[in-house]
Amino acid sequence: MSLLAPDSPRLPSRALHGILCVEIGMLLFVAQDAMMKTMLESYPVWQLIFVRAVVSVLLLLPLVALLGAPHRLRTPLWPLHLARAMLFSLGFSMFYAAFPYMGLAEVTTIFFSAPLITALMATVFLKETIGIHRAWALAVGFVGVIIAMNPAGEAFSWVAALPLTCAVTYAASQIIARRIGDRESTLTVGLYTLGFSGLMILPMGWAFNQILPQGAGFAHLAWPPVSVSFADLPGLALLGLLGMAGYMLLSRAYQVANASLVAPFDYTYLPFAALMAYALWDEIPPANTLIGMALIVGSGLYLGYRELRAGRDTPEPAIVAEGVFVPGSPLPQQIPEEEDAL
Template identity: 60%
Template sequence: MTELSQKDIYSPPMRAIHGILCVEIAMVFYAVQDAMMKSLLETYSVWMLIFFRALVSVIILSPIILWLGAPYRILTPLWPIHAVRGALFAIAFALFYAAFPFMGLAEVVTIFFSAPLFTAILAALWLKETIGPHRAGALIVGFIGILIAMNPTGDSFTWVALLPLGTAVMYAVSQVLARIIGDRETTLTVGLHTLFFSGLAILPFGWLVAQIVGGNPEFRHLDFNFFSQFWAGWDILIFMGAIGMVGYVLLGRAYQVAPASLIAPFDYTYLPIAVALGYFLFDEVPPQTTILGMGLIILSGLYLGYREIRALRKTEEPAIVAETTFVPGNPLPAQVTDEYEAPDQPGSR
């Protein structure tokens, strides 16, 4: 009876349900984390929040990796690539969160979700991946969505809208680097090193920016009054970092137990969750241009992911697909496979 029940638990339908639940809970955690970021920026600097999110995540991840053992590892010969990804990650999300005091939550995340479009273009230029007519059409639709969401000709347009766009570009570069890493690293190792190096990189970058804009009350969230802020609210900083870490683990688990072709579309549920949080917590009503642009970006991203996974099925080679996992703050793409592979025993992964 026990053997039958375990087979039922690890059957494809149950693992699909497991994966969907994990990704949906992860999206809620990520959206809550970003809403907390937006709220905390009234008190804390961007640099403080990003640094302690990385610190808490590394503290949680390191013992997990040590406990799991091979093939997971703390030390890696690929650390230079991880260091570059970490620096890109730090700067990208500094731009992302720096836009929060000036823009609505939904507007910022909508522009950021254009990252898969830039990833596809950079992969074609850098890795010589082919962009056929189907993907080219999806890219055109997606970039039209970006223009509509940013509404550069509208009266409400501000240069701050370029910040999340810069985030999308830098995030895309980091995801192309992840493709170069490929399956030579586990996703946990990639995540640990990206977070570790992002925590290191954010300190000098934050200090430099603070020297440039310091003293301007409009940019007080970019000040570098670091340690005084920490002692004023270390508990909430740790809590926020833990929320992001749980979301990261759940998202990784979702892609581990279920096919990427099933899980990837659920990443986009982050957007309506962010819209709802912006409305209920900050009284933000996104303009119609943002909603329309969001719809086009979602359609474009979903189709790009579909074409990527379809190509992988033809080659039967698992690969890292940056276009399917790119929620804000997530340091790694998922390793795509369309096979259900049950763990050796419950809780073994």
């Protein structure tokens, strides 16, 4: 029987549970990114991503070992995890590199084109089909991205390409996760993605500075890492804890509730980020960012509605994406077995 059946006695509690997990997770991710933006004044992005990965692995490793199957420490799918981690490291170093030059709401609005890009990539690489309604929703969403970036405006900067590039790499990592499907647990995917990205990010920072040495005006991209102040240790630990707690809450949401039901609530990250930026730094998003945000969110909500409607049309709930599009989330996506055979 479908989880969305009107006579299901468990629907209200499961749905509310999932929605609450998503909303709290969004707040934690916004807090994490606000901390990241603040700490970039003292530490390079490579170092902060590395610290976050270390804290996450220290929490995930014993958890996976303790819980056992279906979670596992050794996996034959490690090449796919390695590819995802490479995209993850490259993309989010660009995402956070934009923070000193753009408002938090502006960066995250452009990044939230990732669900749209993923849907487009799925049609190309996974041969998924989209109807005319979803095609129009994607078109509207991409118009929102262009408006948010405002390439014809006087205030346009090449920095706006950084969160967009992150959205592309993140979407590509989600396509790889679709290939992993349900052959791997969420915790194992998170462990390998964060673990590999932690190993990659420092060499990546070193290589970047060998090619493009950074001056004083780009201290958040410079090399080598700086000495950690004892007073900053609690903040660095909290940075990793916020990311892991948000990750676990989002994972829980997609375990207890239908993904098509809770996925649209991911977009509450954007107004949360705008409010946080205003409260901390008096940032007011420009009009083009607000318009683009509205179009992107509207497009994503409509895509979620169509997915939910499609799920209602099937006798059993479809296996849908466990794909949460928030900065730094390594959640896997699951697909039906027949798709995995493509």
